[in-house]
Amino acid sequence: MAICELDSDKSSCKAAKTNVLKVNIKNVAGYEPCAEFDLIVPVEEAKKIFASDWEGFLKRNRFDAEIEVIYMEKVKNDGDVAKLTPVAKKNYTGWVVMDKASPEQRAKLLQIADPDERMTGWEMLSFDEMGETCKKCELSWDEGRGCIGTFGPENSGLPDIARKNGLSIVASIPDAVKQKTKFKVEDAPRLLEEVKVLREKLPAEGKMAVRRYSGVLDRLEKTANISVKYGVRFYFI
Template sequence: MGISIAICELDSDESLCKEGKLNILKARLEDVSEYRRCADYDEVISADDAKREMGDEWEAFLKRNRLGSERENFLLSKMKNEEDIKRLRELAYREYSGWIDLNCLSPEEAKTVRELAGEDNLLNEWNVIPMDETNAICKRCAMSWDKGRGCIGNFGPNNSLLPGIADKYECSIVASIPELAETGRKLSPEEAKQLSEECKVLREKLPEEGKSPVRRYSGVVDRLETVADLCASKGVRLYFL
């Protein structure tokens, strides 16, 4: 297990992903019975029902739809032949995924569903953008502090010796990084300024710890200082996870 450095990118209007991340498209519930009209579903047909309907055409049906005979059921959306889909649709049943389209609901219903789902069961506009596009957006974003790779970067393993070294030189924030990763507490922009100062101290003191710590932790200190300076200048919080 390792520890990562992250920022609260939505604290800044300069974040190119902010609008997309705040635009919640769907929410997931265990029970969609009250919202079926707006719930996502797959049309599924059992292999037995399909086989009975197709009769002597069964093998040809499997071949033209590129389906395996060992399957217990089939998704109509995965079938290739439109005539077969039309023929089997009346025999299919709906299998709900739990995702509900919030745009299909009234504002009051959407608010209720979001609250029932919780933050971990929401799908936003940013989530559905292809990865190559999000990577390109991140590269040109002011909040992308990790050399254009995004707003989350690597700190190191849980057993990193850097916090212990930091404690030796009274660099309290760096010393507490393992604890911060456990609690998820967000550091304020003011604390980011302190973190930046601690990085300057550590850069000066690391050579006193020997060549190995310099090689191992100089890059980590650089990353910490970069993200700390960004957060301090932009008024953005940061955290470890």
Template sequence: MGINIALCETEAEKAPCRSLKMEVRRARTDAAGFDDYMIYEEKVSLDDARNVFPDFEGFLKRNRINAETDAVYMDKVKKDEDREALSKYVKKTATGWIDLTRMDAATKEKALKAAGPDDRTTAWDDLDFDSMNKMCSECPLSWDKGRGCMGTFGPATSKLPEIARKYGCPIIGATFENAAAMKKLTPEDAKAVLKEVEILKPALEKEGKMAVHRYMGPLERIEPRPRSPPSTAADSISSEENTGESGQALNRAVRPPMFSSGAAGLAAARRSAP
């Protein structure tokens, strides 16, 4: 099992992605009472599409559709003439996802209670990857040179915690225990972690080239990034929001990966969204 370090970005009120990640737009649930908000997808079977387009490969190429698709999803068909040719073969099927943006507050609250935490997509999920990457690269909270809110600490076989304990660094030394307990570090803990990094970087040199090669990366990810002159909304986040030269690591947690069915669900929601 790999261990990841995660930033509690939704607890920093001025984090540029916070409002997007807090805005739940869709949820997946089998509960009754939400039929009026159901999201449907329009698709054409591969057999029907091949009958309409004898040069099926050419159809896929000009519309940039993955050749391994299980059906032709109409929102992926870019050419108007192709959409028209397929129109009489279109079938609408319920995705199991419901649109929360069309609900009043009371109905939305019921829907969120009916859907599990992994069965939701947010306004952040609706961004394209270029927009996500741009926001992360400009955010002073981001791990690993602006790559996002999750950073790799290392595998469960990492010797870094053992080395940390050897040099009197108890928090990094307890990484595996913290991960198992899903412990969230306090701002005071995070300040102590930065001091532990200062101790461990020269300690790795003493431990040899292999230790430097394997474990310097995780330590560098924990360190704050150099701040550039304020030029974006992200740069307006103050040190009180756990950023800045000495506070960037505040409000960070050590935890194992928490990715489950979200990727498949997100793909379905994006594909079927109105």
């Protein structure tokens, strides 16, 4: 279970997550000046240059004998770098640096780049930095660990218990996960009511159900409360 943290300006990670540093596109034509690339030399070209010294080249630069492409950044010997540089070619990675692009280009890049092919300021942080950011965030409902928590295994019996008691949101969670449903802020008060009802009904399901699902209900309640307080949507994963 999680909240849509970017719905709120109070989210400590929003600035970083919405700051797109670079995007990956299939064809960088027209964006070459701001596109990242590797300088490479095909092995065939390198063998022509070093000829009888090929084994020495491999040893000096700690390359495997089966290498197929020479990446210039991996060449350690300065003399070898000087020999290879004239025949090195640019191999574009597909990544385009947004700061190097014009405003018009940046707008176009955001249109053509898949959302999953973007690098934001958030991805550039270390895990420790991410953790510290989450600890300080007002929207961090999971004991300071963040705004994403587990609902439970796929075979959780809680949705069935909810369905038996006519509680539509909790009953729909397995389908909501598959369909990647985002619940509205207006659904949060309903979820809080369903949690209340489930707490009342759980004892009738047995002590095992109480032990197994009480923690889940606590997390559902925290998620719903954050949704109401900060006006953010929520979803299940």
